[in-house]
Amino acid sequence: MSDRARTGVFLKTLGVAGGYVVAIWLVHGAILSKRFHRLALSLALAFSLAQCVAILLLGSISVVKKALSQGRERRRRTLRPEILDRLAKHAAKSNQLAELERLFRNHPDEVEACLDELSTSIVGAAHDRLSQLAIELKLVQRWENQYRSGSAETRMQAITRLGGLAPIYPTTTLLRALEDQENSIRIEALRILMRSGERAEAEIAFEFALIQPLLVRAILCEDLRPHALILGERALPRALASSDARLVRTALELFGAWRKVLPLPDFPLLLRHGDPEVRAMAFRALPYVAAMPEVQTQVLSGLADKDERVKIAAALAAGRMKVDSALPLLSRLLRETRSEMALVAAYALARMGPCGMKILEDGVCSPSPVTAGAALEALERAKIDRYEYPGL
Amino acid sequence: MHWHQLLINVFWVFESFAIAYVGTINAIYFLFTVLGYFALRRYPGRLKPGESLALLKSPLVPALSLLAPAHNESLTIRESVRAMLKLNHPNHEVIVINDGSTDDTFRILIEEFRLYKSGRVSLGTLRTRPIRGIYESRDPIRLVVVDKPNSGKADSLNAGLNVARSPLVAVVDSDSLIEPGALLQLAQPFLEDPDQTLAAGGIVRVVNGCDVEHDQVTRVRVPSSLLCRFQVVEYLRAFLGGRIAFSFLNSLLVISGAFGLFRRDVLLAAGGFATRTVGEDMELVVRLHRLWRERKKDYRVIFVPEPVCWTEVPEQWKTLRRQRNRWQRGAFESLWLHKRMLFNPKFGALGLITFPYFVLFEMLGPAVESAGYIFTGVGLGLRIISPEIALLFFVVSILFGILLSASAVLLEEFTTRRYSSPGDVGRLLAAAVVENLGIHQLLIVWRTQGLIDGLRGKKGWGAMERRGFQAKRQVRAA
Numbered sequence: 001m002s003d004r005a006r007t008g009v010f011l012k013t014l015g016v017a018g019g020y021v022v023a024i025w026l027v028h029g030a031i032l033s034k035r036f037h038r039l040a041l042s043l044a045l046a047f048s049l050a051q052c053v054a055i056l057l058l059g060s061i062s063v064v065k066k067a068l069s070q071g072r073e074r075r076r077r078t079l080r081p082e083i084l085d086r087l088a089k090h091a092a093k094s095n096q097l098a099e100l101e102r103l104f105r106n107h108p109d110e111v112e113a114c115l116d117e118l119s120t121s122i123v124g125a126a127h128d129r130l131s132q133l134a135i136e137l138k139l140v141q142r143w144e145n146q147y148r149s150g151s152a153e154t155r156m157q158a159i160t161r162l163g164g165l166a167p168i169y170p171t172t173t174l175l176r177a178l179e180d181q182e183n184s185i186r187i188e189a190l191r192i193l194m195r196s197g198e199r200a201e202a203e204i205a206f207e208f209a210l211i212q213p214l215l216v217r218a219i220l221c222e223d224l225r226p227h228a229l230i231l232g233e234r235a236l237p238r239a240l241a242s243s244d245a246r247l248v249r250t251a252l253e254l255f256g257a258w259r260k261v262l263p264l265p266d267f268p269l270l271l272r273h274g275d276p277e278v279r280a281m282a283f284r285a286l287p288y289v290a291a292m293p294e295v296q297t298q299v300l301s302g303l304a305d306k307d308e309r310v311k312i313a314a315a316l317a318a319g320r321m322k323v324d325s326a327l328p329l330l331s332r333l334l335r336e337t338r339s340e341m342a343l344v345a346a347y348a349l350a351r352m353g354p355c356g357m358k359i360l361e362d363g364v365c366s367p368s369p370v371t372a373g374a375a376l377e378a379l380e381r382a383k384i385d386r387y388e389y390p391g392l
Numbered sequence: 393m394h395w396h397q398l399l400i401n402v403f404w405v406f407e408s409f410a411i412a413y414v415g416t417i418n419a420i421y422f423l424f425t426v427l428g429y430f431a432l433r434r435y436p437g438r439l440k441p442g443e444s445l446a447l448l449k450s451p452l453v454p455a456l457s458l459l460a461p462a463h464n465e466s467l468t469i470r471e472s473v474r475a476m477l478k479l480n481h482p483n484h485e486v487i488v489i490n491d492g493s494t495d496d497t498f499r500i501l502i503e504e505f506r507l508y509k510s511g512r513v514s515l516g517t518l519r520t521r522p523i524r525g526i527y528e529s530r531d532p533i534r535l536v537v538v539d540k541p542n543s544g545k546a547d548s549l550n551a552g553l554n555v556a557r558s559p560l561v562a563v564v565d566s567d568s569l570i571e572p573g574a575l576l577q578l579a580q581p582f583l584e585d586p587d588q589t590l591a592a593g594g595i596v597r598v599v600n601g602c603d604v605e606h607d608q609v610t611r612v613r614v615p616s617s618l619l620c621r622f623q624v625v626e627y628l629r630a631f632l633g634g635r636i637a638f639s640f641l642n643s644l645l646v647i648s649g650a651f652g653l654f655r656r657d658v659l660l661a662a663g664g665f666a667t668r669t670v671g672e673d674m675e676l677v678v679r680l681h682r683l684w685r686e687r688k689k690d691y692r693v694i695f696v697p698e699p700v701c702w703t704e705v706p707e708q709w710k711t712l713r714r715q716r717n718r719w720q721r722g723a724f725e726s727l728w729l730h731k732r733m734l735f736n737p738k739f740g741a742l743g744l745i746t747f748p749y750f751v752l753f754e755m756l757g758p759a760v761e762s763a764g765y766i767f768t769g770v771g772l773g774l775r776i777i778s779p780e781i782a783l784l785f786f787v788v789s790i791l792f793g794i795l796l797s798a799s800a801v802l803l804e805e806f807t808t809r810r811y812s813s814p815g816d817v818g819r820l821l822a823a824a825v826v827e828n829l830g831i832h833q834l835l836i837v838w839r840t841q842g843l844i845d846g847l848r849g850k851k852g853w854g855a856m857e858r859r860g861f862q863a864k865r866q867v868r869a870a
Contacts, residue, residue: 001434001640009430009640016426041784044415048787051422051795058802059821066814156440183584184440191442215583218452219443257451339515376511 002181023050076110079103083114090133091118091126097136104137112139112161119164131165140165144173152182159185163192178208186212187219194223202227203235210239210250217254225258232262241266245275252278256285263290271298276307283313287320296325303329312344319348327352331359335371342370346378357382403767403776410764411785417753417761418792421633425799428636432697432807439577447576448482454582455483456575457556457656461548462566463491470504472566475607477533481575485534488566489552492542501537506530516554518664520547526555545649546665546672553656553664561659563673565650565703569599569609574699578653581694590680591654591693593647595631597810598624599702609702614816614823619712621823622831623705628820629800632697632807639695643746645681645726647693649673651701669729670851671722678730685739697808713838720758720842721850727751728846758839761789765833790828797824 001009027046036042083103090096104111119130134140139161146158159177177189190208193201206227209220224231239251248270255262267289270282283302286292302314303326315333318326326348333345346363349356360382363375439447447453458476462469469488476486490498501507507527514526520543527537538551549563560582564570574594581589600623601615615621638644652673659665662679665672677693684691706712727734727750734751736743768785771777801820804811811817 001431005434006640009427009434012430013423013427017423036780038780038784040411041780041787044784044787044792048791048795051799055795055798055802058806062802062805062817063814184443187443213584214452214586215580218450218583219446221450221452222446253452259451339513343513343515373511373513377513380511 020047020050072109075107076113079107079110080114083107083111084118087114087118087130087133091122091129093129097133100133101137108142111137112142115139116161116164134161134165147173147177152185155180156182156185156188159188159192163188163195183213183216187216190216190220191223194227197227199230202230206231206235206254207239209254210247217250221254221257224254225260228255228258228260228262232260232264236262237264237266240264240270245273245278248273248275248278249281252281252285256281256288259288261288261290267292268294268298271302276305276310279305280307280309280313283310283317286317295321296323299323299326300329303333308338308341312341315341315344315348319351322352324352324355327355327359330356334359334363334374335366335368337368337370339370339374342374343377346374347381350378350382400776403771406763406767407771407777407781407785410760410767411781411788413757413760414764414785415788415792417757418788418796420749420753421629421796422792422799424637425629425633425796425803427640428633429803429807431636431640432632432803435697439573439580444480444573444576448480450482453482453576453579454560454586455558456481456485456560456562456579456653457552457558458484458486458562458564458575459489459549459552459556460486460564460566461489461491461545461552462493462497463542463545463548464493464495464497465566466493466496466500468567469497469500471607472568473501473505473535475569476564477535478572478607479570479575480572481579483558484562484575485536485556485558487536487538487552487555489538489540489548491540491545491548498537498539502527505533505535505537507535507537510536512536512555514554515557516550516660516664518550518554518660520551520554523551544667546667546669549672550664550667553659556656559656560653561656562653563649563651564701567704568596568650569604569607569702570651571700571702572608574651574701575653577699578651578696581692581696582653582655585692588690588692589655589694590658590684590691591647591652591677593635593644593653593695594651594699594701595635595695595697595808596627596648596650596701596703598627598705600705600707602702612810612812612816614811614819617707618823618826619709619831620705620707621819622827623712625797625801625820625824625827627705628804629797631695632803633796633800635695636697638746639693641741641746642692642694643681643742644693644695645678645746645750646674647677647695648701650703651699666729669722669725670718671724671726674722675726675729678726678733681742682730682733682739685742700810716835716838717842717845720755720839721846723750723755724843724846727755755843758836759843761836762833762840764789793828793832794825797827800824 024043024046027049028042032042032046036045086096086099086103090100100111115130115134119127122130143158143161146154147162149155149158155177159174162173174189174192177185180186180189190205194205202224205220206224209217209224212220236251236255239247242248242251252270267282270278271286273279273282279302286295286298292298299314299318299321302310303318305311305314311333315330317323318330330345330349330352334342334349336342336345346360349359357379360375360379363371364379366372366375458479460472460476465472473486473488488501490501506529508530509525510528512526512528521541523538523540525539527539529535536555538555540548540551553561560579562575562578578592578594581592598615598620599609600617600620601613602609603611603613614624635644635646649672658680662676662683666675666679669675680693706715727747733739733743733747735748739747764785768777768782772779772782798821801817801824805817811820
């Protein structure tokens, strides 16, 4: 929650508390002080009375809201078939504009909801006609105004509806939504941008995603995946070449998550980056780099790195890429005292074919419980074809 | 005469103190309820369906190990484990720790899930009682069962923690039902702020009376048992009022052991769960606060109001008594173990405000309130205190309590709205009234006993009778 939002919550709480103080004092002064001479008792009863009134009021509001909501629902159920029917006919080239304008004048919310529902389930020329209808009914203006609302739910609805128009709605409202304080709205705006399939929009979305929290990146990761090839040409290499290590890490994270093999000629530089976390992430993503020069040398240097995270990542890469020259180093790492390093090395060896399995079988007989345990676990899982190291 | 006057003075002093004390505590609860309401309105809310779907496919969501200690859970273990395996999360494993069950729990697990003794290595370094074996399934399900002699929940959790490998670790009760999307929702704070978020807790609701089908709550209902209804109201008050407010103030001292999510590295750095207390869930969170404040690092421990864990509450009076006794003992032990935080400016608002609040009101409150009832009753009987004073005490204790409970029910109605039927809301409001006319008083007596037992160093959990969810479905069908 932002500081501004937190301050708002505090102020509202204080406001309610202040309101209660005023109400208590008024009730005490006007009614109870005449009956109860003890101040504390009078104030306590005044508070109780105020709270009873508040509860009754809130209870009544709740009942009224429920009744109104049920009324709206009943109305919606009655009108929905007619509205949907007319919208469907309009989408199928039968001009229903006059009737829809009439319906919109009398029941704007219902028409809006039905239009939203129908437009998400049709494509092509029919969808274009419904988008045009939204413009003619001045819904675009209405949604743009709704985007100015303080309610996140209303803004979200507005952006979703604007984004549903065809062609892709490119106005300032959508671009403003990229800066919205709510994660969900920023995500929706980015998704709308990416729907165009155009390079420029995909690059904007990618570069924007790089500076978002992990939650946003995790949600957008799959939306960006279809554009991986386009992004791999310019935007991704640009991000990986950044001097900001944090940006490089998030770019590597997304690249690794796409699991698409891409040509990245400058990737070897990342394996020697000054930041150990960047190096580690680069090794994790290494199997997805196409035509990587001197991959065996790179992996061996990773296995010899000072930083354990880098060694672990290099070991995983060695196993996935079946780097035979890494066998001696992996065998040495299997004999490490640190359990996790030994285990990762064991899993890598399990993927290396008969030579790796032989090392593991010897490892099972090791006097070191760490080595024997790691070797046994990896062997066992290799026998049931479960090579992935659980914990990634 | 002198002694008589002294007695009167003592009664007056204590009565005034009790009135001020109980009035203050209820006023604080009221403020928390209001704060909780406004904080809940600012809560970003559950993930949209599209977002949940995207996260379910996303490799960026951290892997999660779900630890479920089990002791004599033969009635529910099968369904519980199946439900846990089906939870919506892109990358989670279930680790059940069989804590020396003497019934068929372990045998049921072995047979139902085709377990074999595996060579899985424990990577954690927490000291625990030796385990008998680690079992995995021949089926392609991510289930691990750790078999160990009986040594308590905390030790079991530590054993599970040693076996877990995921960056996030969820701690649940094996007899609880977690909603399918709850894990992902609970993981949301860790995705929003992976560095600062240490732990997150979800809301625990009462499953008694609800319809349960295929390991999911399909219809939420208020239980028919009065005792369970009171507990529903109590849980609403505690979670929607108290926990949200404390979370908002970054002073949440309790994450329910029935449903909490932690960073594994944080748990290991903190030394895991303490085995010397029955309130291991509260003690851990207090310890996390202490350690991170001592390290002067920014952090957050938060309560997430959306992800729901459904749990069975006691339907028998004696079971409820044992439970409340244990909770109070656990609270006492947790606070006692970290008593150096009390009024210590080194811990900021936590040491100067929150910790003293918990000691003065949550820990000592039941004793003071119980004494207040005794003093008021005796004083009124002996005509030492006036009817007006007695009325004042009953207003600030009983009437305020009723209003607080009713406010919590309305808070639920305006926010999460799980009890959708007006009849259910009406029943809860009625329970809110009746709860404060005897039940609350009984609970504070039990809690006072729990405090005394804690001071005396009593240990142990006591038995909890379970009916099981299958039994409930059969009873309802009949």
